[in-house]
Amino acid sequence: MAQQARAIKTRRAILEAAATVFAERGYERTTIGEILVRAGVTKGALYFHFASKEEVALGVLDAQMLDVPLSPRAIKLQELADQCFLLTHRLQHDALVRASVGLALDTGATGVDRVGAFQAWIDEVSEILTASQARGELLVHVNVADTARLFCGAFSGVQAMSQILCEREDLAHRVSVLLQHFMPSVCTPALLTSLDLTEGRVAQLAAEYEAELLRREQNPADTHG
Amino acid sequence: MAQQARAIKTRRAILEAAATVFAERGYERTTIGEILVRAGVTKGALYFHFASKEEVALGVLDAQMLDVPLSPRAIKLQELADQCFLLTHRLQHDALVRASVGLALDTGATGVDRVGAFQAWIDEVSEILTASQARGELLVHVNVADTARLFCGAFSGVQAMSQILCEREDLAHRVSVLLQHFMPSVCTPALLTSLDLTEGRVAQLAAEYEAELLRREQNPADTHG
Structure with a gap:
């Protein structure tokens, strides 16, 4: 090795x-x-x-970030959805990602910079939403800062509830429901029908992600970070 | 006494x-x-x-439930919003309510029936949504079970994030943003404009609630439970 x-x-x-x-x-x-x-x-x-x-x-907190960035999508809001679907897969299959999210929400961990971890995630979502806004994907009234915070908070809670109720077995469905309720309030109606917010997308993205991870493992020269 | x-x-x-x-x-x-x-x-x-x-x-888990039920509202979805606004006030001002929500989300508390606590809350929201549906307030595609879970999960996460980032100082604003993004996906357009989802509602409901609590304390004969 x-x-x-x-x-x-x-x-x-x-x-x-x-x-x-x-x-x-x-x-x-x-x-x-x-x-x-x-x-x-x-x-x-x-x-x-x-x-x-x-x-x-x-x-540990950093481990919830993607090892391999998503390839750019034609619609930025689809990229946001795909980030969520991929995190869903990783929460279901990677103990380190679960621990990372658990530590971010652990109110007893006073010595850890949980603020920084949340803020980094909010910044990432804000960046996607800002790009989305520049392309005219968002409804005119959308406030990017508020929407990014809502999105991160809501996702955190939905995954925590799914963990408590059924060890995250229904998480793909819960995340799909979240996206289907959230997108109509931010996305222009014309684009909305082009988004894929169905839970089947989790398996599809997971397969691509795992294949890319494997490819990088076999070609360490391509690995950055 | x-x-x-x-x-x-x-x-x-x-x-x-x-x-x-x-x-x-x-x-x-x-x-x-x-x-x-x-x-x-x-x-x-x-x-x-x-x-x-x-x-x-x-x-402790039960303490997040209201001591005094809300008086019925003309619009059931306003009742759902008001429950959230009142919980916002109580999370900000009652340490026992904070502890209750903290315990429900504490993944280390394996001996406590956190499933039951979450389920009771989901059932309460389902009940409101079912009544709301019967009155024709909801869009036809709404699935009450999914929507109730989404709502409870999202609220949990939004309050947890607000606690982590600023000790819940901005919670009234965050809850208002949540409701303003959530309601258009479930409420018929004609009703939507009749809802008050502004953060100012927190102070108004809090004043009514505290006055009613005080009244009951001074007239213990009216206290049930």
Whole structure:
């Protein structure tokens, strides 16, 4: 295994171990020592990647971001929907992504910059909405800042409720319902019918995403980040 | 103080103490003994009201329900909006209501029936939407079960985000934005303009609610529950 690939693997092992311990003991009570034991790595390896427990937590929070960016869509609002559908797939299949979202919502984790994590997500959605507005996709009254916050807040809650009620088994349906209620309030009617907001889209996007991840793993030279 | 009023006060003191300890230590780690010390009540007093720690937690979860029901509104969807606006006020001003919502979303509280708490809220919203549908207020395509879940999930997330970003200072605005994006997808256009979804409504409803609570406190004979 190439050195870079090994480093990526170690980093991921540390984050997965940390995510598990944070979930079990809470962020506040977790020590670096416990993360080391769980990850099965040396102190040196951990401090090569992270300077402190808080940096590990920030790494966990970052894990909800996409490893591979979505290819640009003809309609920007479809890109927003696709981000949600892909996050749905990752929440269902990647424990680290679940831990990341859990840590962002954990009100007991007072030492972690949860504000920054939420703000980064809101900024990302704002960026998509601003581009969408520039292309004339949005209804004239839409306030991008308010809409971005609503969208991030509502998605957080919908996935938390789905987790509580059924371990996120119905999440694809819940996210589809969210998008179908949300889009008519922001999207021009002419475009609305061109959007694919059906839950079947989750499987389709997931297949493309996993294939791209695999391709990058087999061609490490293409991997950036 | 009448005996009934004293019992209500003791019950509330226990719930407030429990809510504080749950928030500090997590539900799992909290003992009945710690709740007793914090509430300053005897073991007998606690067991008069609650049979177990889990029952105390259920009491905390119940505290997000209204002590005083809203008077019926001419438009059922306005009643749904008003429930949200009043919960906004109570989240901002009542620590027990905050603890209740926090416990419902606390993924570490595995011993508590969070499913039941969410389901009760979803059922309440479903009931309002069903009545609303019977009166012809809803667009024909609305699926009451899906819409009720979306609404509860989205509200949960919007308040959690507002707590994280600014200790719920902007919650009235966030809830107003949520309602303004949500209602056009469920309400017939003719009715939509009759709804008051502006954030100013929070203060107005809060004043009515607090006045009614005070009136009941001064006339305990009217108090039911």
